[in-house]
Amino acid sequence: MxxxxxxxxxxxxxxxxxxxxxxxxxxxxxxxxxxxxxxxxxxxxxxxxxxxxxxxxxxxxxxxxxxxxxxxxxxxxxxxxxxxxxxxxxxxxxxxxxxxxxxxxxxxSTWAMDRQVRMVAGSLVVLGTLGGTLVSPKLRLVSGGVGAGLAWSALSNTCAMANVLSKMPWNQGAKxxxxxxxxxxxxxx
CATH class of the missing domain: 3.40.250.10 (Rhodanese-like domain)
Structure with a gap:
């Protein structure tokens, strides 16, 4: 509790x-x-x-x-x-x-990690949807993959995308x- x-x-x-x-x-x-x-x-x-x-x-x-x-x-x-x-x-x-x-x-002023994750996940979903409509239907799998990753993140209380983003140069100032x-x-x- x-x-x-x-x-x-x-x-x-x-x-x-x-x-x-x-x-x-x-x-x-x-x-x-x-x-x-x-x-x-x-x-x-x-x-x-x-x-x-x-x-x-x-x-x-x-x-x-x-x-x-x-x-x-x-x-x-x-x-x-x-x-x-x-x-x-x-x-x-x-x-x-x-x-x-x-x-x-x-x-x-670095964006908080949850805000960075929302920006990247949202952008990937939009790109996957647009790419699936305009380029190839297979690109819709990007949106599905992001959705599955977010669901797993909630279930496991971990976030692979946050782990990757934490290694980006703009997040390296503080140790x-x-x-x-x-x-x-x-x-x-």
């Missing part, structure tokens, strides 16, 4: 001085573009691969945030399996936290932290 916290409640925890670690589990590019002031960048795959070590470094409440809640929920499951029972998924985005009056750090760097940051808090 997912434990959630609203952006406004998270802000009240932070403002009251309550011990809370905000872990942003998005990609490096998304974190560099915007994040909650004081948040730690701990990508969801790092949490999944090193949940025991990360859980041991955490104390107090843990707020997990991403774009849609899916990655934060995965991180919460990993931490829960490692014995952390005080991790909460933020029921909203960094923008929602800012609307609640929270401090946000803004950096370079994911290492396990050791994350554990050092958490220990210093």
């Amino acid at each position: 997912t434990s959630k916290v609203s952006p406004a409640e998270l802000k009240s925890w932070i403002d009251s001085g309550e011990e809370v670690a905000v872990l942003d589990v998005r990609s490096a590019a998304e974190f560099a573009a915007e994040h909650i002031d004081g948040a730690y960048h701990v990508p969801v795959d790092l949490v999944a691969d090193h949940a025991q070590d990360i859980a041991a470094a955490l104390g107090g409440k843990v707020a997990l945030i991403c774009r849609s809640g899916a990655r934060a929920s995965r991180a919460q499951e990993s931490l829960s399996a490692a014995g952390t029972d005080n991790a909460y998924v933020v029921d909203g985005t960094v923008d929602d936290f800012e609307k609640a009056g929270g401090a946000v750090v803004r950096g370079s 994911d932290p290492s396990k050791d760097a994350v554990l050092e940051q958490l220990a210093d808090r």
Whole structure:
């Protein structure tokens, strides 16, 4: 079961001085573009691969945030399996936290990964449909392939297109932290 916290409640925890670690589990590019002031960048795959070590470094409440809640929920499951029972998924985005009056750090403006995926998937569907009508009916398979990929993405809670897009040059400016760097940051808090 997912434990959630609203952006406004998270802000009240932070403002009251309550011990809370905000872990942003998005990609490096998304974190560099915007994040909650004081948040730690701990990508969801790092949490999944090193949940025991990360859980041991955490104390107090843990707020997990991403774009849609899916990655934060995965991180919460990993931490829960490692014995952390005080991790909460933020029921909203960094923008929602800012609307609640929270401090946000803004950096370079790279499109969020979900927006990049929607743009590429939508473009491929349009091209496949047009190509299937104007060039060869076989090109409609492109649209079907994209649709199947999106359905699989929803079922498996993974995204092959996002993995490919994350390797594109415009997404390479920021790098994911290492396990050791994350554990050092958490220990210093």
